Amino acid sequence: MTLASTGLITAHAAEQAAEDKKPQTSVQLSFDRPLDASMAPFVAASSGGLFSAEDLAVSFNFASASPEAIARVASGSSEFALVDINELIRFHGKADAPPIKAVFVLFNQAPYAIVARKSRGIRTLADVEGKTLGTAETDLSFHLWPALARQNGIRPANVKVYRMSAAVREPILSAGQVDAVAGFSYLSAVNLRDRGVPATDLAVLRYADYGCDAYGFAIIVNPAFAATRPDAVKAFVRAVIGGIHLTINEPERAVDEVVARMDGGQRDLELERLRTVIADNILTTEVKRNGIGGIDAARFERAIDQIGEDFKFRRRPSAADVFDDSFLPPARIRLIN
Structure with a gap:
């Protein structure tokens, strides 16, 4: 075989690989505050190539608070956001609120x-x-x-x-x-x-x-994007679960990735913050039993009632109004021990 023919075969193989590879879906993820170690699973999923392995090109942006991050998802300027799910509950209690739902709960207990x-x-x-x-x-x-x-x-x-x-x-x-x-x-x-x-x-x-039943931070998704690109939403959730595993297994490495993206971040401080989050908010008894990402519907309804003690709902939302579990992989994949 001549050098020229070898080159033609190599070029053809590269072209075929390019045709076989799916084009990446570009999405924006909004955080509701400046970057800190609590967001390590997302940074780990990004730096570890888990998003790209799911054919996603994920860019991060930062809002001033959960209401602004929710507004970005409502407008479509961000496909996803990490927000306090209790703020999303209050959002649904207002008149004519868009049908934005959470699809994955990161903090099983509110902080x-x-x-x-x-x-x-x-x-x-x-x-x-x-x-x-x-x-x-x-x-x-x-x-x-x-x-x-x-x-x-x-x-x-x-x-x-x-x-x-x-x-x-x-x-x-x-x-x-x-x-x-x-x-x-x-x-x-x-x-x-x-x-x-x-x-x-x-x-x-x-x-x-x-006695507070509140869940904490959760991933929300733009309704139109969820309806037209459900596979991309499922892929995003899978990548985040992988990022959680990486973060729990190697917290020091995860913190290094976060601090490298922060302006003036302190490694020891952020490592202590991450360990606190994992122990108190992510790896709870409920998560160890049922897996990461989902909710207990009865507990969630109690949490809505507790919010209603100090917030006047125009219409009280139900758990189904706020959370959609259809994008979650099976529980066996979500188990973290």
Whole structure:
């Protein structure tokens, strides 16, 4: 065989491979806040080639909060977003809300928590009564505080609320200007330890430990995209599950990938944040039993009722209005042990 004929065969093989390869589907994924280690599964899926293996070209963008990320998906400027599913529930409680649904739950338990200083006399949730609780205006955890307080026999009127911006929440608590703050356990608690507050002086009172049924962050999808490209949605979910496995198996490597994309990220801080998220929000008892990504319908309905204690639904949504499990692979594929 001559060199020329070999070249022709090679060129033909390359052309055939190009024809056989499916064109990649380009999609945008919106996060509702700046990048941190809690988003490691998506970064791992991207850097590990899992999205591209599913014929997806995924680009990340960042919104200012969950409502803005939901709006991007509603408009079609983003096909997917990672948002607080409780904000999506409130979105569905408004008149004429587009039929946006979550298709995968990343945080089986919401990260909502009261983070307090033990030195200020707070060790349990009941101790918050009579104290000063700091909260950011946009803090999603505070929306469920009234329901949590009533559920645990705490009189909200006996808790002084100090409103502040999210940027000064941890500094104000570390300075002793408030006794506790409402926030996310993997943000406020980890940030406070980074500011020099001893772990032994922090009481992290997770809503989930006091009867809150809320799920946390979930992937939502544009309805038109889901209707016309269901296979792409399923492929996206499969890649994310692969990214979760990579993150849990190699958290240090996953954090390195995240920090490399951050502006001024601190590796030790983000590694602690990721380990907190995995232990508290992702690898729960429910997930170990049923697999990652789905919901328990009865629990979800209770979570909607808890939101309704402090939010007036124009029309109360059901679990089926908010979550669509048809894009999930079988439970055996979603099991994480």
